[in-house]
Amino acid sequence: MSTRPVRVGLDVGGTKIDAVAVAPDGEILGRLRRPTGWGEDAVVDSIVQAVTALARETGLALTDIGSVGIGIPGVVDVDGGRVIHAVNLGVESLDLAARAQAALGMPFRVENDVKAAALGAAVLRGASESMAYLNLGTGVAAGIVFGGRIHRGARGTAGEVGHISVDPNGRLCGCGQRGCIETFCGGGALAKAWGRPGALPVQDILDAADAGDPAAIALRDDLHHGAAAAVRVLVLSADVETVVIGGGLTALGSRLEDGIRAALRADAERSAFMSTLRLDERIEILAAGSPAAAFGAALIGASVSEKEIVFHG
Incomplete structure (x- = not known):
């Protein structure tokens, strides 16, 4: 995992991207929403633009960002960083992590959006059960x-x-x-x-x-x-123990x-x-407007492997 401090998380939906910047202690430093493009090239461009805009609005340099996690609908190959059959985004097969990393020069990880939201909701609740x-x-x-x-x-x-x-x-x-x-x-x-x-x-x-x-x-x-x-x-x-309902x-x-x-x-x-x-x-x-999905994506982006326990902070 990178030693650079800030983790960025993106919740990529069919119409918008919810992006957060997260400090090492778990504090959300900034948040913004931007439209999502349609098709593989447009999705990559939207993600790159969301990261750069978030850094600019939060007062960060891109070099301050240690990792980026993406939660996205569709079938996700977590190890390969590939998204398959994200039909609401016009994506059939996209090497998302590799293409985004090549554009911005920082490590990316990709996860299914619901799994990312589950992790984010669990950590934000502060509960261990x-x-x-x-x-x-x-x-x-x-x-x-x-x-x-x-x-x-x-x-x-x-x-x-x-x-x-x-x-x-x-x-x-x-x-x-x-x-x-x-x-x-x-x-x-x-x-x-x-x-x-x-x-x-x-x-x-x-x-x-x-x-x-x-x-x-x-x-x-x-x-x-x-x-x-x-x-x-x-x-x-x-x-x-608990079922948190969102969506x-x-x-x-x-x-x-x-x-x-x-x-x-x-x-x-x-x-x-x-x-x-x-x-x-x-x-x-889940509370209205909760950043759970983007926050969970930020935690996933900082993880070394999908089997690692992702800690808060």
């Missing part, structure tokens, strides 16, 4: 952290709860299965099932449900019960949180075993 981060957005995925370390599993798929089928007769999922958790509580699947125009389809579903629309009520129930199923799977399979759907606020808690309590009322787990008390909603 096991934790899962459940991302409810267009799709559904999770990351698991034990003792400050991302748990990847044998082939890197630990936490892919969105593609666990809970209803073999349910809606067709993009993965080819039916009734996956994502078909119940993923924003994209809900919008498709709703089938009505609107800029915020999940919010429209909740509004229509409040007004008594039967189709909307059914989809609202799907959202809450699907997210509750994801929490249940994470606790029963990984035995994490775009958390903008729904208490309409999401209260519904998930109610669904978990309803499950507990039907099962003495589930009641003992007290799942409704083991979820948290």
